Amino acid sequence: MIDIFSLSVMDIVNWSLHVGLAHFLLLAAVLFSIGLYGLLTKKGIISTLMCVELMLNAANINLVAFNHYRPFQDFSGQLMAIFSVAVAASEVAVGIALAFRIYREHGSIHVDELNNMKG
Amino acid sequence: MNEAVNLIHGVVNWGMGTAADLDMGTLIDASVFYALMWVSVLSALGVVLCKNVVHSALLLTASFIGVGCLYIYMSSPFIGAVQFLVYGGAVAILIVMALMLTRRDDMSESNPSRNIWCRVGAAVISGLFFCCMALVTLLTPFKNVTVDLGDSVTGLADMMLTKYIIPFEVAAVLLLIAMIGALVLAKGAHES
Numbered sequence: 648m649i650d651i652f653s654l655s656v657m658d659i660v661n662w663s664l665h666v667g668l669a670h671f672l673l674l675a676a677v678l679f680s681i682g683l684y685g686l687l688t689k690k691g692i693i694s695t696l697m698c699v700e701l702m703l704n705a706a707n708i709n710l711v712a713f714n715h716y717r718p719f720q721d722f723s724g725q726l727m728a729i730f731s732v733a734v735a736a737s738e739v740a741v742g743i744a745l746a747f748r749i750y751r752e753h754g755s756i757h758v759d760e761l762n763n764m765k766g
Numbered sequence: 767m768n769e770a771v772n773l774i775h776g777v778v779n780w781g782m783g784t785a786a787d788l789d790m791g792t793l794i795d796a797s798v799f800y801a802l803m804w805v806s807v808l809s810a811l812g813v814v815l816c817k818n819v820v821h822s823a824l825l826l827t828a829s830f831i832g833v834g835c836l837y838i839y840m841s842s843p844f845i846g847a848v849q850f851l852v853y854g855g856a857v858a859i860l861i862v863m864a865l866m867l868t869r870r871d872d873m874s875e876s877n878p879s880r881n882i883w884c885r886v887g888a889a890v891i892s893g894l895f896f897c898c899m900a901l902v903t904l905l906t907p908f909k910n911v912t913v914d915l916g917d918s919v920t921g922l923a924d925m926m927l928t929k930y931i932i933p934f935e936v937a938a939v940l941l942l943i944a945m946i947g948a949l950v951l952a953k954g955a956h957e958s
Contacts, residue, residue, distance in 0.1 A: 666799045743864040
C-alpha cells in the first residue's frame with residue numbers, strides 16, 4: 648500500500664512524468680467508464696454498439712499494457728488482445744446485421760420501442 | 767497566490783535538482799503519451815455527447831486511432847496495425863454503412879439520450895466504477911519492468927501456431943460463423 652497522504656506535489660509531478668503501467672490502467676478505466684455511461688444512456692442500437700466497442704477497446708489496452716510493463720517472457724497479452732479484436736469484430740458484424748433486420752421489421756432502432764419478440 | 771509561487775519554485779528546483787533523474791527521453795515519452803491520451807479520451811467523450819450520430823461514429827474512429835498509436839507507443843506495432851485495420855477501417859465503415867441504411871430522416875438530432883434522471887444515474891454509476899478502478903490502480907505499487915522481447919510479429923506467429931493453435935482455429939471458425947450469420951440475418955433466410 649502507498650500512503651497517499653504523505654505525497655508531496657513533487658511526487659505527483661514525478662509520477663505523472665514517468666509513464667508506466669498505472670497510467671495506462673487509468674486511461675483504460677476512463678475509456679471504460681465513458682463507454683459504460685453511453686451504454687446506459689443511449690437510445691439507439693447503433694450508438695449502444697459503439698459504446699460497447701469503446702469498452703472492449705479499453706480492455707485491450709489493459710492486456711497490451713500488462714504485457715509490456717510486466718516481466719513476461721512471451722507475447723501472451725498481445726495474443727489475447729488479438730483474439731479479443733477478432734471476437735469484437737464478429738460481434739459488431741452480427742450486431743449491425745441485427746440492427747438492420749430490426750429496422751426493416753419495425754421501422755425503428757430505438758431500444759425502448761422493441762418490446763415484443765413475436766413474429 | 768502563495769501556493770502557486772511555491773509550486774513554480776518547487777518545479778524549478780526540482781527541475782534543477784533532479785536533472786539526472788529526468789532526461790529528455792522521459793519528457794518526450796510523457797508528452798507523446800499525454801497527447802495520445804487526450805486524443806482518445808476527448809474523442810470518446812465526443813462519441814457519448816454528440817447530438818449527431820455520424821459525428822459520433824467519426825469520433826469513435828479517432829478514438830480507435832489514438833489507442834492504436836498508444837499500442838505502437840507500448841512497442842506492440844502488430845497490435846497497433848490490427849487496431850488501425852480492424853477498428854479504424856472495418857468497424858468504422860460497418861458502423862457508418864449501418865447508420866446510412868437504417869435512417870431516412872434528418873441526421874442532426876439522431877443520437878438521442880434518455881431523460882435527465884437516467885443520465886445522472888448513469889454518470890453516478892460510471893463515476894463510481896472509475897473511482898474504484900482508480901483507487902485500486904493508484905494504491906497498488908506497480909514496478910514497471912520492460913523486457914525487450916524482440917520482434918513481436920515473429921513471437922506472435924510462433925505462439926499462435928504452436929501453443930495457441932486451438933484458440934486460433936476457433937477464432938477462424940467464429941469469424942466464418944459471424945460472417946454467415948450476419949448475411950443470413952441481414953438478408954433473411956427465407957428470401958431468395
